[in-house]
Amino acid sequence: MTFKLQHTDTATDARAGELTTDHGTIQTPIFMPVGTIGTVKGVHQRELREQVQAQIILGNTYHLFLRPGMETMSAAGGLHRFMNWDGPILTDSGGxxxxxxxxxxxITEEGATFANHIDGSKHLFSPESSLGIQRDIGADIVMAFDECPPYPSEKVYAEKSMHLTHRWLERCVQFMRDSAPKYGHDQALFPIVQGSSYDDLRRKSCEFIAAQDQPGNAIGGLSVGEPIADMYRIAKLCCDILPKAKPRYLMGVGTPANLLECISRGVDMFDCVLPSRNARHGMLYTRRGIINIKNARWRNDFSVVDDHPAGAPTSRAHTKAYVHHLFRVNELLGPQLATLHNLRFYLALVEEARERILDGSFAAWKAELVPLLETKL
Incomplete structure (x- = not known):
């Protein structure tokens, strides 16, 4: 995997880059739709390519380990073949x-023993077993196994957890050196910064992670209940320390406004379940604000869901009244159309952010757009 930093905005720390994997090239900043169990819920792979225009998707190690299991995954030739997706894939570690x-x-030094949520059977995830599963899945980018402390955490616990994550990372790096990819393509390891909401711990963690000299780096432990201001502060602190020549991935974030604010602080990659999860409940993101399509006010609104030229074709083809009707009668097509709309909205947003970074208009564009994105219509 290679990363080429193409431009940094002069008014902010926003960056435009190009991330190249064996399954394709990704233009950053980028949003990754979450495909937890081998599918982005309710979306066909053809729609992911053609309508959402996803460049990379995310798979979930914990859930894929439980179902379908690694025997099936290996027999299928990895997740790319199993789900018929030929683009890049990133897997989280299960942490x-x-x-x-x-x-x-x-949680012990060895790893984390847990009872799974399906049948209660007990399993151990260690740095080695997590990466072994990710080898079986065959993701292009694999995540180091870490402990994510809750918010709030006492500093003593947060520091102990951070050092455990660092020791686990050393084992992850060694495992990657001692093992090989299974399906003929490269896999890049991303370490994860921890340290809860404590600036000094975050600095120590960033310095330790950077010293491992892996292909990219991730910022974890955010979007777990902390105030938004803390998220933004920590994102900037980490981006100021992590290597400029490598991609920075902020895990599990966030709303459209969160994305733009964190792009301005130097983040390159994002994932979040919000656009697809909220779509299934009737929440649609637009450039003018947030729509609850189930509200009665949309019953006779025959304007299209979204007239933005970069939006999903389905959003320009159907009216708010029609999608409102689909939700009222519990028709499956309603959540499907809403999911396509939201995912394409997120991708179009980061695509335009990239264009604005390259042409020098990002700061003014973000300042004007963020208040609109947070407005409830």
Whole structure:
């Protein structure tokens, strides 16, 4: 994997770059739709390519480990072949899911033992087993196994957790050196910065992660309940320390406004379930604000869902009244159209951010657009 930094905005820290993997080239900044269990929920792979215009998608190690399991995954030739997706894939390490199972897991130096949410059976995720699973999945970018501390965390716990994440990272790096990809394409390891909301811990973690000299770096432990101002502060702090010549991935973030604010602080890559999850509940993101399409005010609104030329074709083909009707009668097409709309909205937003970075208009464009993105219509 290679990364070429093409331009940095003079008024902010926003960057435009090009990330090249064996499955294709990604223009950054980029948003990655979340395909948890081998699918971006409700979206056909053809639609991902043609309507959403996704450049890279995300798979989930924990969920794919449980279902379909690595025997099936290996027999299929990896996730690319299994789901018929020929573009790049990033997999998380399973660490966040283990974090979310706080009442079902035990963390030790070896790793995290947990009872899975399906049948209660017990499993151990260690740095080595997490990366072994990611080898089986065959993602282009694989994440180091880490512990994500909750918010808020006492500083003593946050520091202990950070050092554990660092020790696990050293084992991840060694495992990648000692093992080989299974399907004939390269896999790049991204370490993860931790340290909760403590600036001094974040600095130490960034310095440690940077010293590992891996192909890219990730910022974890945000969007877990902390104030938005803390997220932005920590994102900038980390971007100021992490190597400029390598991509920076902010995990699990966020709203359209969050993306633009964090791009301005130097982040290159994002993923989040919000656009697809909220779409299934009738929330649509637009350049004018947020629409709850289930509200009665849209019943006789025969304007199209979105007339922006970079939006999804389905958004220009159907009216708000029609999509409102689909949700009212519980027709599956409603959430499908909403998901396509939201995902394409996110991709179009980061694409335009890239254009604005390159032509020097990013700062003014962001300042004007962010308040609109947060308006509820």
């Amino acid at each position: 966040y899911q283990v974090f979310s199972l706080a009442h079902r897991r035990k």
